Amino acid sequence: MRRLLDRFGFGPGPGDVDAAVTRGFAATAAGLLNPPADVGVAATPEPDLGPEPQRPAKGDKTAKQQFAQAVQHQEVTLTSWWLDRMVAADAPLAERMTWFWHGHFATSDQKVRSPRLMQRQNATQRSLATGQFTALAKAMMVDPAMLIWLDGQQNKTGAANENLARESMELFMLGVDRYTETDVREAARALTGWVVDRDTITAQVVPRRHDNGSKTVLGTTGNLDEGSFVDVVLAQPKSPEYVVGRIWSRLVCGVAPPPQDVLERLVAAYGANRDIHATLLAITQEPTFTDSAQTLVKQPVEWVVGLMRALRVRPSQLPARSGAALLTGLRAMGQVPFLPPNVGGWPSDTAWLTTSAGLARLRVAQLLAEHADLSTVSGTASANRLAATQSLLSVDQWSSRTMAALRQVLDTPPQLVALAACAPEYVVSL
């Protein structure tokens, strides 16, 4: 049950596991997948980032600096808002899947340089997060931030730029080794002609820049455009297992692919409609999902959001300095939303377990414990504090190693809770 709340959300708050156990597994899964109106979401409306910062003229150093500051400011506003939304959402699956798609269609503001465009992409991913993958993939081909990120704007007839075409097939829709270099070159032609208007946050195809000739991609010949390109790629026999496998790798297990029979059932659920909702439901119905082997190292954002949900700490209610320290901590752990390292997204599992990230994790946990109401721990006798901490963080069971460690700080509840959040039993979603 706790695994379901971990993987289809960001982990339980205090009491959530007990409540879910009362409802039952299938009913809890159904509730996560078909949530009622979400008060937490309504209370965290998208921020208005203001107008697009004035782009500096070449060589104007002051303007360049002002632009960088304005972008930085908007980036922090947007990132803090999203973290706050992830913590506030009563039904977290929509945010969890938006977070998944952000990693899947990994786009970084480091190159886009427009938090407003990143916000638009984020909203698009959210609105299509559990719908049909076809619609999401088509939306991403003409998403303004994506077009800038993968040089779609430079891709025009007679002067193709392959970046978006290649990564779309390799990373977004099909997987490496399942297409040829010729397919890449032809696909790039299908994607020609799109230009972005940063002020209106829109992208449009300019007919004279679009290549109307015949192209052949993956054996299909015709006057392909971005929509028919997506249709051709997603119709490849290997595409469904690729997309399903990506979801599995982030929600169930990153080290091993699903067993063949499980994969076949999930692909069947994904089906001709490329239905993400149905795929997720099918995952919850697989006995393998609850198998003890399916462990995942929480990504830094998942760990920190889960911890804030457990401690009832809202990023928006932190003092400005602590809010900044939270983002610094995420950076030190290696993961800041809207700034993935490259188009392949963030790494998984043990890549997060570097020596330096371990220290950053403790610092962030200390910061959050300072701002949390720990009365359920501090208000109880020392002898009961291990159990109170276990319940606060919804950990199934402390190992004897962790109990021995935590006993050393029983008299300091903030340290106790911070250390507990760094215990292997909490860093890994078991």
Place this chain on the structure above:
Amino acid sequence: MFTVSRRRFLVFSGVAGAAALAGGATQVPWSSLFDAASTTPLQPGQGVLVVVTLYGGNDGLNTVIPASDPAYQKARPDLAYQPHEVLDLGENLGLNPGMTGLKSLWDNKELAIVRGVGYPVPDHSHFRSMAIWQTASPTTSVPTGWLGRWLDATGDDPLRAVSVEPVMPPLLAGARATAASLPVNGLKMPTGKLNQAFAALGQSQTGEPELAARVATSMTDLQNAARVLGGAVHEDGNTKPNKGQQGPLAQQLAVVAELVEAGVPTRAYSVSMGGFDTHADERGTQQDLLKELDGALTPFVNRMKGTQRGQQVVVLVYSEFGRRVAANGSDGTDHGTAGPVFVMGAPVNGGFYGQQPSLTDLDNGDLKESTDFRSVYGTMLDGVLGTDAGQVLDNFPTRVDNLLKT
């Protein structure tokens, strides 16, 4: 095939990072080694390798530039440098004008340029090609990096390889050992009871799931790394900068410089710089990046000359591929193949190695490699790390002759 391609995907897309490749890692028994390491600092004659990874696929043809070759000018009408713009290296090649520091190293015979470095049947995927470079396995997918296997082969101690990057690169993942990592501002550990309890969380626990055990291991590694490495870096985060430097790579190299000078027994370091995926408006962007690279490498190499231990350091700079010979129409270049590798430092014989790939005899618009990257690695393993490269590189036979002084 699904398992293989999926694993490849995980490995090469960065979806699974370094150590995930190295399944079945066990508790690293290096507390004892650590004690030995702190009492036996880096010895004279022990080479130190600093690997600089340039992520994104640096355009080799606009780094070491055949500016006077008509085929070069023809292929890149708006992107080409003119002969008078480049820093002349001889043999009709010149350095990118952003790399004035490396030019001075070249003139002092401290910079070697290995030309046309690649591997057979080049792959145009960043992730795949970078994984090939980092695992040194061009044909089959393997879960370990070449320096990770070197760690495995020479005694597990993760402290002997250190990454100064936020996320561990696959090249440092071994089957049994993974390198330690150090943030650029050092490891300022908590004190007192809190740290005792924090250290106790790193104890192994019988029957624990593997990933949880890996968390525990990393926490023990952290305690040991802080004891050996943490003190070498200023705790206020003000690492003594290399002269005139800016940017993350310069900061990473400043940490490496301090560790080497302090006599930390680490033999291999990994640092990196990104942003080289220049599909559009490449000329200005790449020149700025190369200037930043030059501004980080040159002061580091010069600083290393000043101490005995520093003179044991060899720097290796590579990227996952070069770019297409022809420009792409957005004043940039798409993913290509072979490129130059830089090797520098006191133990290096400066000059050119390997053949410059032809601009007219192309493979579907791409350069043909003239030097296999494993021959460069083999030279580093034999000559710098003092380890028989055979088992690390699957007995790859060739080396780059005379690259290192003997």
